Structures are given as structure tokens and as C-alpha cells.
Amino acid sequence: MDTKAVQCYRTFFPESQGGLEQVVLEIARGGGGEVLTLSDRGASSGEYSGVRYRTARRWFSVASCCVGPGLFLEVLKNSSGVLHFHFPWPFGDLVYAVAGRSRPLVITYHSDIVRQRWLGSLYRPLMHWFLRRADRIVATSANYVESSDVLRAYRDKVEVIPLGIAEGLYPSLERSCVESVKAKYGTDFMLFVGVLRYYKGLEFLIRAAAGRPYPIVIAGKGPEEERLRELASQLGAKNVHFTGFVDDDEKMALMQLCRAVVLPSHLRSEAFGVTLIEGLMSSKPLVSCELGTGTSYVNVHGQTGFVVQPASPKSLRQALDRLWESPDLAERMGRAGRLRYEALFTGERMVRAYIDLYCRVLRERGLGV
Incomplete structure (x- = not known):
């Protein structure tokens, strides 16, 4: 089983520019994995700053939730040992439910759902199914674990890995x-x-x-x-x-x-x-x-x-x-x-922590490493 993780997030470079895109890039680059994402430009593949990415066409977005059914096939085709999703992204939960095939799952929990509360009530059953399926949920700070009602409910599988950036990438x-x-x-x-x-x-x-x-x-x-x-x-x-x-x-x-x-x-x-x-x-x-x-x-x-x-x-x-x-x-x-x-907060420190986590998850699943 491949020990590399595939990063799954709703957007990525070069189409969009933001802090989470930078974090996904750093983890993928340091861990040697690729990125599966959505793009308004349709299905494509390429490389950005040394990281391979594959995109499915983004059909539409509702309340910042990007949707693109082509991602189901991209996840099915990928052979990485660990699927690493970045939360919140309700469509990503659905992608794992349909195409994840019970593969090892790491979720980085970046934020509670704050503004879309009425949609959140409809999404809650899928969200909790997704979080229960995770081998590990990563919080980016102990502060967020203590202040999030959702994370406190899954404390037994939550680990804290602060975000980091590699100066050499700049x-x-x-x-x-x-x-x-x-x-x-x-x-x-x-x-x-x-x-x-x-x-x-x-x-x-x-x-x-x-x-x-x-x-x-x-x-x-x-x-x-x-x-x-x-x-x-x-x-x-x-x-x-x-x-x-x-x-x-x-x-x-x-x-x-x-x-x-x-x-x-x-x-x-x-x-x-x-x-x-x-x-x-x-x-x-x-x-x-x-x-x-x-x-x-x-x-x-x-x-x-x-x-x-x-x-x-x-x-x-x-x-x-x-x-x-x-x-x-x-x-x-x-x-x-x-x-x-x-x-x-160096990128190297963050990447080492994630690689260690991926290896532990695979060993616990009996998949070697």
C-alpha cells in the first residue's frame, strides 16, 4: 500500500490563492502526494510548485460548497494509501462516502460551520457519519478543540497539528x-x-x-x-x-x-x-x-x-x-x-507530523509501513 496521502480540497493553485491552498500545497509537496480538486476550467492535470494535481469540473457552488461529480472518479482512480480531506466541504464528505471504499481517512478540521446554519442542519447527519469514519481528525490548535462543540465530541480521535509554512517555497x-x-x-x-x-x-x-x-x-x-x-x-x-x-x-x-x-x-x-x-x-x-x-x-x-x-x-x-x-x-x-x-510554525515541522500520522494510521489498519 502506498504510504503517500492524496489531498482532497475544493480549490487549489493556480486557480485560487489563499491560506488553505498554501497549506495543502505544503503537505502535498512534503509528503510526495498529489492533490485532487475542482476547477471552473474543467477536467485537467498539471503541476504547481512541484506538486501534481488533478481537477474535475466544478459544476456549481452553494454556500461556498463546490460541487463536481467528476471527483468521484478521480478518487476511485487514485491509489494512495490515505485519503486526506480538508473540512468543511460537505461535497467532500459525499465523495468519500461514495468513492472512498473504506480507505484510511484523515480529516483536517479547519473550521466549524459558522454562517450556513440552516444548511448545516440538513448536512449534520452526513457530517457526523464522515467524522465517525475518520481514522484521525486533525485540529490546527488546542484552542479550537476546546472551543468547538463538534471537535469535543470526537476528542478520542483528535490530534493537534499546527499549520506551518516552508520559507524555502517563497x-x-x-x-x-x-x-x-x-x-x-x-x-x-x-x-x-x-x-x-x-x-x-x-x-x-x-x-x-x-x-x-x-x-x-x-x-x-x-x-x-x-x-x-x-x-x-x-x-x-x-x-x-x-x-x-x-x-x-x-x-x-x-x-x-x-x-x-x-x-x-x-x-x-x-x-x-x-x-x-x-x-x-x-x-x-x-x-x-x-x-x-x-x-x-x-x-x-x-x-x-x-x-x-x-x-x-x-x-x-x-x-x-x-x-x-x-x-x-x-x-x-x-x-x-x-x-x-x-x-x-515551519512547514517542515508540520509535514513531519503529518507523515508520522499517515504511517501510524496505516499500521493501525494492518496495511504495513
């Missing part, structure tokens, strides 16, 4: 790229990087930023972009800049040039925050909100940055003001953040 910065980004946005701005989704709390960041002396750079695209641009215009927040999509070179140039990285997410859908790890890696202080999730495990209040009240422009403004007014404090917190990244 591009070396070219001076020309840094100078280009600097010409557009300057330096010492407060930086958000990510997909512009409803739970990211960006409306509160924009309200906090209105009238402040420092720039805010919002890097990324997503379904909330038009609404957020309109809000910034209504508030006269001319210091808020939207970059749209940025590639890895531009993103790392922004990280180098910023004063701090801010993740204003206000709902539990934000279970960890890969952009926070990128901030630690880049020696930048962080500003995040207390959600009872992994964000407050990554960002230690008063040490690597500030953890503030969610959905509160005033609290965000106070934290950003402190980092703007005290560059020495920002630098000290950035150095502490870099040390925390090296100790806890």
Missing part, C-alpha cells in the same frame, strides 16, 4: 520588485493579505483606518471587494489601498515593506490565519482578534503583537496606533514573532 526578493511595490504603496503601511471574504472583518479595519495617518494596504481579491471599496469611498478613507490579486513576489515585497500585518477576522470561520504565520516569518508584528481559535495561538498578545476585541474598529485602531507611534515596539514584536515561527 521566492527570493528581487530589488526591482521591492522598488516597484514601494513606488505604489510606500513603506510602513498596515497590511492585510488574503481572500476578501465575509468573515475577514475588513469592514471594521476600514472603519478603524478612516482618518488615521498611516496607510492600509488590502492585498487580495474576493467576493467582498466591491462592497469594501464602496465603504472606503463613503468614509473618505483615502489611506486604504486595494491591490487586487498579488503574486508571491509582490506579497513578500509587501511583507518586507509593511509596519505590521493585520488580520481583523471576526468570526470562527478564521480558524488559524496563514497570513499571520507569514507575518511571523517576515519578522512583522501582528494584530488579530480574539476568536477562541488558533489565531490567538499564533499571535501571542503583548509578545508578537496585539489581540483585540472582534468587530471593534476602536480596538483595532488603538492597536494599530500603538504600532504606528512606537516603531521600536513594532520591531521588538517582529523579532519575537520570527523566533516563534522558527520554533512552532
Whole structure:
């Protein structure tokens, strides 16, 4: 039996750009497996950053749940020893139920279902069947295990593996790229990087930023972009800049040039925050909100940055003001953040933990290793 795991998630590079896509890439690359996913471009195969992927056509999406029946066949054809699904993705549960053939199953539980509660009630029986079938459920932080009613019900099979990113996967910065980004946005701005989704709390960041002396750079695209641009215009927040999509070179140039990285997410859908790890890696202080999730495990209040009240422009403004007014404090917190990244959140550390887990699951199933 192949000890490699296949990663199953609803989206992947190069079609989409986000923290979970980065995590799936890191695990697949380190573990030598491939990625099965959906794409608006239809059935295809290819390679991204050294990782093989196969796509089935995405037919439609309902409440962020992507559906593409071709994925049933892709899972059936795959010969990996372990199927690794990333939750929540209700269609993924169904794919395993139909095509998983009782193969070893690892689920990384990234988030509770927060907003789609009426759909959640219909989905609950399938969800619990799926979680019961799992050999292991991986939570990304102990904080999330303690604060999730769902995870507490499966505590006997839950393990904690924090997310991590490999610095070597990021591009070396070219001076020309840094100078280009600097010409557009300057330096010492407060930086958000990510997909512009409803739970990211960006409306509160924009309200906090209105009238402040420092720039805010919002890097990324997503379904909330038009609404957020309109809000910034209504508030006269001319210091808020939207970059749209940025590639890895531009993103790392922004990280180098910023004063701090801010993740204003206000709902539990934000279970960890890969952009926070990128901030630690880049020696930048962080500003995040207390959600009872992994964000407050990554960002230690008063040490690597500030953890503030969610959905509160005033609290965000106070934290950003402190980092703007005290560059020495920002630098000290950035150095502490870099040390925390090296100790806890490297991609190598995460991948080793997953490979060990896959091997243990296969041995418990009597499949060797």
C-alpha cells in the first residue's frame, strides 16, 4: 500500500490563492502526494510548485460548497494509501462516502460551520457519519478543540497539528520588485493579505483606518471587494489601498515593506490565519482578534503583537496606533514573532507530523509501513 496521502480540497493553485491552498500545497509537496480538486476550467492535470494535481469540473457552488461529480472518479482512480480531506466541504464528505471504499481517512478540521446554519442542519447527519469514519481528525490548535462543540465530541480521535509554512517555497526578493511595490504603496503601511471574504472583518479595519495617518494596504481579491471599496469611498478613507490579486513576489515585497500585518477576522470561520504565520516569518508584528481559535495561538498578545476585541474598529485602531507611534515596539514584536515561527510554525515541522500520522494510521489498519 502506498504510504503517500492524496489531498482532497475544493480549490487549489493556480486557480485560487489563499491560506488553505498554501497549506495543502505544503503537505502535498512534503509528503510526495498529489492533490485532487475542482476547477471552473474543467477536467485537467498539471503541476504547481512541484506538486501534481488533478481537477474535475466544478459544476456549481452553494454556500461556498463546490460541487463536481467528476471527483468521484478521480478518487476511485487514485491509489494512495490515505485519503486526506480538508473540512468543511460537505461535497467532500459525499465523495468519500461514495468513492472512498473504506480507505484510511484523515480529516483536517479547519473550521466549524459558522454562517450556513440552516444548511448545516440538513448536512449534520452526513457530517457526523464522515467524522465517525475518520481514522484521525486533525485540529490546527488546542484552542479550537476546546472551543468547538463538534471537535469535543470526537476528542478520542483528535490530534493537534499546527499549520506551518516552508520559507524555502517563497521566492527570493528581487530589488526591482521591492522598488516597484514601494513606488505604489510606500513603506510602513498596515497590511492585510488574503481572500476578501465575509468573515475577514475588513469592514471594521476600514472603519478603524478612516482618518488615521498611516496607510492600509488590502492585498487580495474576493467576493467582498466591491462592497469594501464602496465603504472606503463613503468614509473618505483615502489611506486604504486595494491591490487586487498579488503574486508571491509582490506579497513578500509587501511583507518586507509593511509596519505590521493585520488580520481583523471576526468570526470562527478564521480558524488559524496563514497570513499571520507569514507575518511571523517576515519578522512583522501582528494584530488579530480574539476568536477562541488558533489565531490567538499564533499571535501571542503583548509578545508578537496585539489581540483585540472582534468587530471593534476602536480596538483595532488603538492597536494599530500603538504600532504606528512606537516603531521600536513594532520591531521588538517582529523579532519575537520570527523566533516563534522558527520554533512552532515551519512547514517542515508540520509535514513531519503529518507523515508520522499517515504511517501510524496505516499500521493501525494492518496495511504495513
